[in-house]
Amino acid sequence: xxxxxxxxxxxxxxxxxxxxxxxxxxxISITTRDPGMELGRISSGFLSxxxxxxxxxxSALGYTLxxxxxxxxxxFVSGFLLALLWRWRMIRxxxxxxxxxxxxxxGLLFLQVFGLSALTGLLAIAIPYSGIFAKVFGEFLxxxxxxxxxxxxxxxxxxxxxxxxxxxxxxxxxxxxGAYRLECAVRASAILGFIGLPTIGFHLETAFRxxxxxxxxxxxxxxxxxxxxxxxxxxxxLLPLWIAAALLWAPPRANxxxxxxxxxxxxxxxxxxxxxxxxxxxxxxxxxxMLAREQxxxxxxxxxxxxxxxxxxxGIIALLLFPLISSQFGNRFxxxxxxxxxxxxxxxxxxxxxxxxxxxxxxxxxxxILALALHTGAIVAHLSGRFTDSLTLRSDASxxxxxxxxxxxxxxxxxxLAFLLYRWEIIMRETAILGILGITTLGFYIDSAFSxxxxxxxxxxxxAGVALNLLVDGISRRLRSHLRLRNGLADQN
Amino acid sequence: MNKRFMxxxxxxxxxxxIAACSPSSExxxxxxxxxxxxxxEARLMTRFNKVANYLSDALEIEVRYVPVKSYxxxxxxFRNNEIQLAWFGGLSGVQATQLVPGSYAIAQxxxxxxxxxxxxxxxxxxxxxxxxxxxxxxxxxxxxGSKSSTSGRLMPEFFLREQYGKSPxxxxxxxxFSGDHSATIALVQSGAYEVGALSYQVWDRELAEGKVDPxxxxxxxxxxxxxxxxxxxxxxxxxxxxxxxxxxxxxxxxDLDDRDVLDSFPREKFIPASNEDFxxxxxxxxxxxxMD
Numbered sequence: 001x002x003x004x005x006x007x008x009x010x011x012x013x014x015x016x017x018x019x020x021x022x023x024x025x026x027x028i029s030i031t032t033r034d035p036g037m038e039l040g041r042i043s044s045g046f047l048s049x050x051x052x053x054x055x056x057x058x059s060a061l062g063y064t065l066x067x068x069x070x071x072x073x074x075x076f077v078s079g080f081l082l083a084l085l086w087r088w089r090m091i092r093x094x095x096x097x098x099x100x101x102x103x104x105x106x107g108l109l110f111l112q113v114f115g116l117s118a119l120t121g122l123l124a125i126a127i128p129y130s131g132i133f134a135k136v137f138g139e140f141l142x143x144x145x146x147x148x149x150x151x152x153x154x155x156x157x158x159x160x161x162x163x164x165x166x167x168x169x170x171x172x173x174x175x176x177x178g179a180y181r182l183e184c185a186v187r188a189s190a191i192l193g194f195i196g197l198p199t200i201g202f203h204l205e206t207a208f209r210x211x212x213x214x215x216x217x218x219x220x221x222x223x224x225x226x227x228x229x230x231x232x233x234x235x236x237x238l239l240p241l242w243i244a245a246a247l248l249w250a251p252p253r254a255n256x257x258x259x260x261x262x263x264x265x266x267x268x269x270x271x272x273x274x275x276x277x278x279x280x281x282x283x284x285x286x287x288x289x290m291l292a293r294e295q296x297x298x299x300x301x302x303x304x305x306x307x308x309x310x311x312x313x314x315g316i317i318a319l320l321l322f323p324l325i326s327s328q329f330g331n332r333f334x335x336x337x338x339x340x341x342x343x344x345x346x347x348x349x350x351x352x353x354x355x356x357x358x359x360x361x362x363x364x365x366x367x368x369i370l371a372l373a374l375h376t377g378a379i380v381a382h383l384s385g386r387f388t389d390s391l392t393l394r395s396d397a398s399x400x401x402x403x404x405x406x407x408x409x410x411x412x413x414x415x416x417l418a419f420l421l422y423r424w425e426i427i428m429r430e431t432a433i434l435g436i437l438g439i440t441t442l443g444f445y446i447d448s449a450f451s452x453x454x455x456x457x458x459x460x461x462x463x464a465g466v467a468l469n470l471l472v473d474g475i476s477r478r479l480r481s482h483l484r485l486r487n488g489l490a491d492q493n
Numbered sequence: 494m495n496k497r498f499m500x501x502x503x504x505x506x507x508x509x510x511i512a513a514c515s516p517s518s519e520x521x522x523x524x525x526x527x528x529x530x531x532x533x534e535a536r537l538m539t540r541f542n543k544v545a546n547y548l549s550d551a552l553e554i555e556v557r558y559v560p561v562k563s564y565x566x567x568x569x570x571f572r573n574n575e576i577q578l579a580w581f582g583g584l585s586g587v588q589a590t591q592l593v594p595g596s597y598a599i600a601q602x603x604x605x606x607x608x609x610x611x612x613x614x615x616x617x618x619x620x621x622x623x624x625x626x627x628x629x630x631x632x633x634x635x636x637x638g639s640k641s642s643t644s645g646r647l648m649p650e651f652f653l654r655e656q657y658g659k660s661p662x663x664x665x666x667x668x669x670f671s672g673d674h675s676a677t678i679a680l681v682q683s684g685a686y687e688v689g690a691l692s693y694q695v696w697d698r699e700l701a702e703g704k705v706d707p708x709x710x711x712x713x714x715x716x717x718x719x720x721x722x723x724x725x726x727x728x729x730x731x732x733x734x735x736x737x738x739x740x741x742x743x744x745x746x747x748d749l750d751d752r753d754v755l756d757s758f759p760r761e762k763f764i765p766a767s768n769e770d771f772x773x774x775x776x777x778x779x780x781x782x783x784m785d
Contacts, residue, residue, distance in 0.1 A: 031634070033617055033684020037706060055538045111566065115575045116559070196562030205562075206530070209673040211704065257574045272785055359683045363634055363667050451565040451640045452783050453588055 007483050008413060015420075019312025022305045026369070031362030038211075038359050045213020051222070053215035054203045061222070063121070064199040066250035067192065068185040069242050071125025075185075076178050078126070079133020084162075086138030093470075095138075099131030100425070100469035102432050102443070103188045105462055107195050108450050113264045115255030121197045122252045125188055129181065136177055137170070144169040175236055183230050190223060191349060194433075201349070208352055220348070227347050268455040291457060296464045299442035303468065306365055306441055307428045310372040314427065315420055317377025318384060319409075322416075325385035328393065328408050338385075345378035354434055368434040375430075376423050384416045418485035421476045425469050432465075442468070522733050523555045524548070524742075527571075528580035529564050531642070532674060532695050540757035547754050551745035554734065564641035568592065577730050578742065580758070583608075583643035583721040583774040588784065590768055591775070595728025597768050599743040601720070602760035606770065608721035610644045611696050612714040613681050614688045620713045626656050627714045635661065636669040636686040638677050643721050643774065645674055649690035651777045652716050675699065682710040690716075694759070720774060722758075723766045 051057070085091045107124035114120045148165040193201025200223055207216030234242070267275065273283035323329040324338025350371045357367030388408055397407050432443025442465045449458035479485075526548070528541055541558040549556040559576065561567040564585045570576045571589045581589055590596050612627060614620040620629060638645025653661055661668045669686060671677045674695035681689040682705065696712065699705050724746060726739050746763045749755060755762065778784040 031684075033615060034709065035683040035685070037709070038679050038683040055536070112569060112573075115570065115573050116561070116566070194562070196566040202560075202562060209671075210533075210675045211679050255573070255575050260573055358680065358685050362685050363636075363669050363680075448640055451563065453565055453568055453592065454785075 004484070008417060011417065011479060011483060015315070016312060018308050019315075022308035023312065023369075026305050026309050026365040028309075028366040028369070029362070029364050030366065031364075032360065033362075035359040039356075041211065042213050042356065046217040048214050049218035049221055050214035051218040053212065054207070054219060056198075057200075057203065057219070057222070060193070060198060060200045060203055061226070062249045063118075063197070064186060064189045064193075064201075065226075065242075066118070066246040067121035067125055067189040067197070067199060068182060069246040070122045070250070070252060071129060071189065072178065072182050072185045073239075073243055074122065074126035075129030075133050075181070078130040080137055080174070082130060082134035083137035083141060086134070086141065091134070092138070095131040095134040096470055096473055097131070097466055099128045099135070100429065100466040100473070101128060101462055102429050103128055103192060104195055104433065105446060105458075107192050107197065108458070109455075109462075111195065112268060112455060113254075113256070113260050115257070115260075116196055116198075117253060117255035118250040119252045119254040121189065121192055121199070121250070124192055124197075125185055129185065133178075133181070137174060140170040140173055140177075141166065179230075179234065179236065182234060183227060186227060186230070187347065187349075191433075194351075204349070205351070208355060220352075224344065224347055228343060264455070269459045271456045271460070272454070288460070291460055295445040295457075295461060296442070298440055299445045299461070300464065300468060302365075302439060303428060303431050303441040303443070303465075306368055306372070306431045306434075306439060307424075309365070309369045310376070310427050310431070311420070311424060313369055313373030314376040314380060314423065317373055318380035318416065318420070321377060321381035322385040322388070322412075323404060323408075325382065326388040326408065328388050328391065328403065342378045342382045342385075345374050346382065348375070350375050350430060351433055365439055368431070368439050371434065372427060372430055376427055380416070380419045380423060383419045384412055387412050387415050414483070414485055417483065418480060421480055421485070424476050425472045428469055428472055429465075521555060523557055524552070524578060524730075524734065525557045525559055525576045526578035526580070527559050527561050527567050527576045529567050529582050529585055530561060531582065531692070532698070543754050543757055547749065547751060548742070548745055551748070552738075552741055564639060571596070571725070571727070574727065574729075577727045577733075579725050581723060581725050582641075583719070583723070583771060584641055584647045584778055584783070585643075586723050586725050587771050587775040587778060588641075589725050590771075591784065593727060596725055597728065597739075598723045598766040598771060599726050599739060600746040600763045601723035601766035601770070602758060603762050603764050604760060605722045605766075606720050607718040608644060609693050609718050610649050610690050610716045611693050611712045612649070612688060612690050612716070613678070613696065613710055614713045615681055615684045615686075616709050616711065617684060618687050620688070622711065622713050626652070630688050630713075631657065631664050632666055633687040634667040634669070634685075635665040636671045636677055636680055636689045637661075638670070638674050638689075638691055639672050640670050642674070642692075643719075644692035645677065645690060646670070647774070647777060647781065647783065648716060648719050650781055654781070675704075678705060678710065682706060684709075688713075720770050723771065724763075 054060070079095075082091055082095055103124050106127055107120060110120040110123050114123075144166065148169070149161050152161055152165055189199050190201040190204070193199040193203070194205045196202065200219060204216060204219045204223065207213070207219060271284055271287055273279050273287045276283075321338075321342065325335050325342060327335070330338070353371035353374055354367050357370050361367055361370075388411075391408065391411055393403075393407055397403060431439075431441045432446065434441065434443070442461060446458050446461045446465070449455070449461060526545070528537075530537060533540065537560045538558070541560075545556045545558040559570070561570060564582065567576070567579055567581065568585050568589045571579050572592050579589065586598060590598065612630070614627075614630070618629075618633065620627060637649060640646055650661055653664060657664050665688075667686070669680070671680050671686075671689070674691040677689040677691045678696065678699055680686045693715070696705070700707075724743075726742060728739075730738050730742075743765065747765065749763060775784070
């Protein structure tokens with residue numbers, strides 16, 4: 001039978017099978033010896049955080065917030081402008097392309113030209129976020145009711161129609177979504193510290209990498225505190241003040257040296273063989289073939305395996321965790337605890353989870369899969385759980401497991417699936433930062449190219465990543481429209 | 494609504510104009526330097542501000558230290574003239590001199606011409622310390638440090654390839670990049686990886702600080718010596734700071750005898766160095782395909 005439910009079942013089946021196949025192919029053996037000592041040091045670090053061990057912690061916080069506020073603001077405005085032209089395929093492809101590149105890689109690219117500067121931090125966030133905002137706002141506008149606009153007299157000019165009959169329908173959603181993005185941007189801004197920008201991630205990554213767990217724990221608590229308290233310190237009415245403060249703290253200036261841009265465009269990103277004086281086409285093809293054989297194909301393969309396995313685990317984790325915060329289950333206290341747990345899981349940087357899992361399980365793909373799945377699973381669980389709050393069940397609805405399986409799950413399953421499909425391309429992008437495990441995803445090779453100062457290779461590899469992301473995004477969009485899953489005015493990371 | 498909007502606009506415009514007009518012109522030239530983040534990173538500012546103060550006094554100009562996150566970031570900053578002087582590792586140093594024509598090595602630590610890496614192994618592997626290349630490491634899991642580290646990656650990989658005639662991926666069951674010498678110790682000590690390679694200095698320091706459990710992890714091999722860390726200066730500093738500036742910097746480094754400052758590196762003292770001293774590193778990097 002070709003019912004809606006059968007469509008969901010088929011999609012779930014295929015995604016599940018793909019995930020199982022990936023897990024089967026993936027290297028997930030467990031080799032543990034004695035992680036006890038290191039885990040002991042980690043936990044004692046978390047029990048005795050040292051807030052004074054990190055130099056310049058205040059200025060790191062300032063930069064973290066400044067980049068986030070500036071980046072979201074610029075992304076919001078330019079994303080909105082892009083969304084106005086959403087019906088053009090070119091614009092959609094452009095938005096998809098700029099958001100397919102991880103913030104870290106945007107940062108590494110701008111680092112080559114603008115140096116370690118506030119402008120690098122701002123653009124690294126604003127550019128991918130423009131693409132994300134464009135997509136979400138574009139879909140908001142597409143899904144908004146057209147009746148008010150059609151009801152206006154045909155003589156009204158397009159601008160007035162938009163301002164009075166289109167924008168008001170989506171403005172509230174746009175604001176809510178913008179505020180949600182700010183949380184993501186604070187996290188992204190912190191993570192930009194991993195490549196050297198002076199945000200909190202700079203010190204966080206250093207502390208954990210060097211086994212300085214007390215100062216690492218302090219930084220993590222601080223970071224969690226900021227994220228958890230966003231709704232108190234950030235209100236839309238205060239936005240101008242925050243923007244002003246951010247501009248004063250980190251004026252978006254470049255650390256630019258004469259000729260860096262032209263050198264970047266005419267030398268750095270030109271493939272190595274083409275930089276010789278009398279180069280020939282076959283040298284370029286050899287170079288590309290070498291890259292494809294040694295890095296792109298294995299990188300794509302591992303990214304797909306890791307991504308699909310993580311996708312399956314994400315689904316399972318989300319289905320297990322969402323009741324923790326759902327008002328259909330538990331009581332006030334269990335939900336508060338559940339919220340806390342989910343926030344922690346979705347805020348902890350994946351590399352940190354991965355590091356702990358490597359100690360516990362040994363090096364294989366498993367720590368990477370788990371780290372990604374726990375992080376994304378917590379997000380999907382949060383969104384699905386929040387969605388259940390809008391359900392009204394009959395007062396005589398069954399409780400416990402029956403309530404879960406026969407009342408709640410069937411009602412939220414379409415939304416759960418939509419959230420999961422939305423996260424798909426993001427999971428693929430996030431596989432990039434798990435290089436510590438020596439898992440040779442595409443991101444691993446991009447990182448290698450940057451550390452070998454081979455921007456030309458990095459650019460080709462990033463382009464391959466973009467292609468994969470566009471493909472995944474396309475499949476996900478088709479599946480969603482086939483299953484008639486709508487945006488639900490919800491999430492994107 | 495309108496009043497609030499106006500107020501917001503006023504605040505924003507003021508902020509923009511202050512941000513745009515804040516002083517950006519530098520009257521006196523400032524020498525900016527950096528160092529690769531190889532160890533004890535939490536205290537980078539404290540450690541290298543001492544060096545900045547010393548150089549500032551010796552050269553009688555303002556000297557500033559900026560911290561960088563990675564080896565490649567320090568090379569990029571040097572290339573973009575964000576920094577004019579840098580304390581590089583062997584590999585990052587030759588990357589820098591190759592990318593910036595006219596730049597050259599001026600000094601190195603007295604220890605640096607004879608730097609070594611340690612191969613370490615988890616006790617459960619049963620691997621024993623040996624004089625020659627260690628037997629029985631093939632087929633095990635292995636972790637390097639940072640991808641651009643000389644002692645944590647380049648030279649260990651060179652000796653591995655020399656011994657086995659194949660790549661690390663073919664020698665070992667798994668190859669990881671811990672990203673850091675300290676992380677290499679932590680990962681081998683916990684048994685996550687069976688064997689690893691790192692800078693002898695970091696191992697000695699962590700052993701002295703009691704962070705290493707000798708029952709769990711031990712040194713099984715000391716590599717042959719190779720040249721490593723050195724100071725590199727841009728050739729165009731002479732135009733900015735005057736004739737003979739590079740020599741003044743070199744002399745200031747060679748004259749350095751303040752224990753407290755030297756311990757920032759840590760080095761016993763500095764001795765002269767030239768680009769030729771690091772040709773072996775350049776050759777090695779090329780033979781491993783890490784440089785063109």
